[in-house]
Amino acid sequence: MYDIIIIGMGISGITAAIYGKRKNLKVLLLDKSMPGGMLNNLEKVSNYPGFTNIKGSELALHLFNQVKALDIPYKLEEVVKIEKKANFLVKTKTNQYETKNIILATGKKPKLLGINSERDYFGRGLSTCAVCDGNFYKDLDVAVIGNNKLAIEESLYLSNIVKKLYFITNIDLDLTKLKNIKNIQIIKDEIKEINGENDKISAITLKSNKVLNVKGLFVYNGYIPNTDLLNEFKVNKEAGYILVNENYETNIPHLYAIGDVIKKGIYQLITAAFDGLKVVDKINKETK
Numbered sequence: 001m002y003d004i005i006i007i008g009m010g011i012s013g014i015t016a017a018i019y020g021k022r023k024n025l026k027v028l029l030l031d032k033s034m035p036g037g038m039l040n041n042l043e044k045v046s047n048y049p050g051f052t053n054i055k056g057s058e059l060a061l062h063l064f065n066q067v068k069a070l071d072i073p074y075k076l077e078e079v080v081k082i083e084k085k086a087n088f089l090v091k092t093k094t095n096q097y098e099t100k101n102i103i104l105a106t107g108k109k110p111k112l113l114g115i116n117s118e119r120d121y122f123g124r125g126l127s128t129c130a131v132c133d134g135n136f137y138k139d140l141d142v143a144v145i146g147n148n149k150l151a152i153e154e155s156l157y158l159s160n161i162v163k164k165l166y167f168i169t170n171i172d173l174d175l176t177k178l179k180n181i182k183n184i185q186i187i188k189d190e191i192k193e194i195n196g197e198n199d200k201i202s203a204i205t206l207k208s209n210k211v212l213n214v215k216g217l218f219v220y221n222g223y224i225p226n227t228d229l230l231n232e233f234k235v236n237k238e239a240g241y242i243l244v245n246e247n248y249e250t251n252i253p254h255l256y257a258i259g260d261v262i263k264k265g266i267y268q269l270i271t272a273a274f275d276g277l278k279v280v281d282k283i284n285k286e287t288k
């Protein structure tokens with residue numbers, strides 16, 4: 001039986017585990033993917049004290065090394081179900097674990113466009129992360145569709161790798177940064193359809209019926225918090241984000257949430273880390 005199971009090894013979850021371990025709580029960290037979470041997608045980290053120039057993946061590695069150095073138990077397993085009996089049962093695809101408290105630190109995932117078959121092309125030409133996948137499109141033509149600053153930053157990054165980049169948007173964005181880049185063409189339009197060949201993207205058709213022969217499509221359409229695991233719990237949310245009190249308690253006793261998955265004012269690494277510290281302080285006082 002664990003005192004705390006932390007679902008998610010992003011900066012918020014790892015920080016909670018570090019403080020939990022220091023307070024001698026029995027902690028288990030679980031992640032379905034790579035330790036570091038969102039950090040692994042960031043080319044460059046800004047605004048994090050102590051680092052003027054560090055890649056997200058490097059900071060992610062520092063965090064993971066700290067988990068290992070402190071001997072914090074972790075497993076790379078996807079949590080697929082949470083059940084509440086006297087305690088919580090956390091089920092992964094291969095195991096199940098019992099715990100008194102859960103900290104949900106699952107972050108958020110990119111929102112796609114809602115057009116036909118896009119999910120089928122995920123990883124087959126469709127991507128939401130230039131830093132992760134940009135190199136697959138070296139000297140090829142790609143399109144970026146986006147309605148935010150992230151789309152612009154990711155396009156600047158991709159323009160150094162790809163042959164030609166079509167930047168597609170249907171809203172008024174300040175595109176000054178993209179205008180003088182030789183291999184970027186800005187198109188005011190929307191995507192109607194993704195066209196494929198051998199299960200991979202071969203082109204996209206725009207609402208104007210223009211066809212762009214691209215091998216890659218990068219989508220930047222905002223994010224959705226990862227709260228599916230709580231579907232059966234009637235957890236209070238606002239616009240999809242979990243509502244917590246000042247101690248990070250949800251409306252379900254002993255179920256806490258931290259980081260990008262909660263409703264809060266500022267979504268940064270340092271606030272996510274702070275959430276991890278504060279939540280453990282509360283659980284520690286209750287447990288002892």
Ligand SMILES: Cc1cc2nc3c(=O)[nH]c(=O)nc-3n(C[C@H](O)[C@H](O)[C@H](O)COP(=O)(O)OP(=O)(O)OC[C@H]3O[C@@H](n4cnc5c(N)ncnc54)[C@H](O)[C@@H]3O)c2cc1C
Pocket residue numbers: 007008009010011012013030031032033034035036037038039042044045046047048077078079080105106107108150226229258259260261267268269270272
């Ligand atoms: C493009 C972009 C750039 C940014 N740049 C900066 C910056 O320069 N400086 C800064 O301070 N902040 C930046 N941020 C914000 C910062 O990255 C986030 O606030 C922070 O990383 C959130 O951490 P987290 O621990 O809440 O979630 P995440 O890092 O998203 O971690 C969530 C983890 O949960 C895991 N998970 C999800 N579901 C399950 C499941 N069912 N089972 C097991 N594991 C699961 C995921 O695999 C993931 O590892 C940026 C954000 C974005 C989107």
